[in-house]
Amino acid sequence: xxxxxxxxxxxxxxxxxxxxxxxxxxxxxxxxxxxxxxxxxxxxxxxxxxxxxxxxxxxxxxxxxxxxxxxxxxxxxxxxxxxxxxxxxxxxxxxxxxxxxxxxxxxxxxxxxxxxxxxxxxxxxxxxxxxxxxxxxxxxxxxxxxxxxxxxxxxxxxxxxxxxxxxxxxxxxxxxxxxxxxxxxxxxxxxxxxxxxxxxxxxxxxxxxxxxxxxxxxxxxxxxxxxxxxxxxxxxxxxxxxxxxxxxxxxxxxxxxxxxxxxxxxxxxxxxxxxxxxxxxxxxxxxxxxxxxxxxxxxxxxxxxxxxxxxxxxxxxxxxxxxxxxxxxxxxxxxxxxxxxxxxxxxxxxxxxxxxxxxxxxxxxxxxxxxxxxxxxxxxxxxxxxxxxxxxxxxxxxxxxxxxxxxxxxxxxxxxxxxxxxxxxxxxxx
Ligand code: URA
Numbered sequence: 518x519x520x521x522x523x524x525x526x527x528x529x530x531x532x533x534x535x536x537x538x539x540x541x542x543x544x545x546x547x548x549x550x551x552x553x554x555x556x557x558x559x560x561x562x563x564x565x566x567x568x569x570x571x572x573x574x575x576x577x578x579x580x581x582x583x584x585x586x587x588x589x590x591x592x593x594x595x596x597x598x599x600x601x602x603x604x605x606x607x608x609x610x611x612x613x614x615x616x617x618x619x620x621x622x623x624x625x626x627x628x629x630x631x632x633x634x635x636x637x638x639x640x641x642x643x644x645x646x647x648x649x650x651x652x653x654x655x656x657x658x659x660x661x662x663x664x665x666x667x668x669x670x671x672x673x674x675x676x677x678x679x680x681x682x683x684x685x686x687x688x689x690x691x692x693x694x695x696x697x698x699x700x701x702x703x704x705x706x707x708x709x710x711x712x713x714x715x716x717x718x719x720x721x722x723x724x725x726x727x728x729x730x731x732x733x734x735x736x737x738x739x740x741x742x743x744x745x746x747x748x749x750x751x752x753x754x755x756x757x758x759x760x761x762x763x764x765x766x767x768x769x770x771x772x773x774x775x776x777x778x779x780x781x782x783x784x785x786x787x788x789x790x791x792x793x794x795x796x797x798x799x800x801x802x803x804x805x806x807x808x809x810x811x812x813x814x815x816x817x818x819x820x821x822x823x824x825x826x827x828x829x830x831x832x833x834x835x836x837x838x839x840x841x842x843x844x845x846x847x848x849x850x851x852x853x854x855x856x857x858x859x860x861x862x863x864x865x866x867x868x869x870x871x872x873x874x875x876x877x878x879x880x881x882x883x884x885x886x887x888x889x890x891x892x893x894x895x896x897x898x899x900x901x902x903x904x905x906x907x908x909x910x911x912x913x914x915x916x917x918x919x920x921x922x923x924x925x926x927x928x929x930x931x932x933x934x935x936x937x938x939x940x941x942x943x944x945x946x947x
Pocket of ligand 1: 683692698
């Protein structure tokens with residue numbers, strides 16, 4: 518028999534937590550016998566001392582056991598999902614889920630909302646008139662069976678301990694801990710019941726992880742956790758120094774995703790999406806023939822058809838006009854030459870200030886606010902030509918957004934920068 522203070526002291530002093538103690542902790546926390554301030558102190562001790570591999574496995578298992586685990590065995594197709602650690606202009610899920618479904622897998626994508634400068638998949642989809650992102654478990658299964666993919670909110674029954682822990686981490690400076698991030702993400706993904714998972718771990722100014730080393734450590738930790746819990750898991754490390762694609766916001770990203778499904782996606786967005794799709798199909802055991810070729814599924818319209826089926830099955834009208842912002846403003850290029858950089862963090866914060874993101878979980882977001890990148894790094898620009906188009910519902914939002922965009926664009930007269938692939942490397946089980 519243990520108690521919360523002993524566990525806090527042990528972790529504070531660098532000792533391991535025993536499996537039984539971790540299980541006790543989560544059970545007692547669920548019964549409100551461990552107080553939030555005690556859990557917060559333990560999270561801070563973990564922030565400094567970490568969790569070793571075995572502790573993290575048990576910690577994650579206890580988070581999963583705090584709620585339900587979906588059973589997707591009735592779906593009748595191999596299930597595979599993707600999770601992104603979040604970025605600016607990251608609309609990959611909207612394209613990828615129907616794309617992989619069109620190739621024969623089932624994609625149960627239980628997603629979250631955006632917080633801070635990175636957007637959330639559900640906020641983007643909610644800009645489609647009629648679209649419902651809150652589904653019951655039965656509705657989730659029905660959409661998955663009919664459309665091959667579903668993108669909806671993770672219900673309150675999946676890893677409920679994570680919701681409470683995340684709220685504490687958010688206000689106690691303990692979000693940025695690799696074991697806490699890995700257990701938070703993986704507990705929800707494992708509880709969702711997918712058989713396989715591909716992680717898109719973003720690296721760069723606009724990402725959670727700004728250094729390659731930390732991103733790789735996070736990727737390796739999550740891949741190990743997935744595999745230990747019976748979920749075939751791989752990760753791709755992808756660049757997030759520059760917004761992905763050209764649109765940053767909600768409705769504007771839906772629009773760009775539909776264009777991508779019609780075969781007109783920007784090169785960087787398509788490279789990341791197709792790389793993730795190929796990993797997902799390989800893990801699902803569907804690859805190597807035309808039906809399982811994601812590029813072919815875009816070219817022949819199957820991916821777009823799957824997207825339209827999913828939107829309809831979730832109550833949305835894929836043909837309805839998307840909300841348009843009442844006001845626009847243009848940011849001009851600061852000089853002539855080649856655009857060598859467009860800082861993802863600054864663009865993400867600007868889109869957030871325009872209304873596309875939220876500062877607190879309870880806030881509303883604007884469906885139509887956002888930014889269109891009219892030029893991307895590698896392209897030639899003339900001083901004064903429009904570089905970014907800012908969109909907002911209220912004109913007073915432009916001032917704070919333009920202020921953060923100061924210095925966001927780098928222009929050089931030394932010739933075009935060498936092309937860089939947005940996909941950096943792949944991480945599999947050790
Ligand atoms: N996303 C999550 O779901 N949890 C974290 O801890 C960080 C990002």
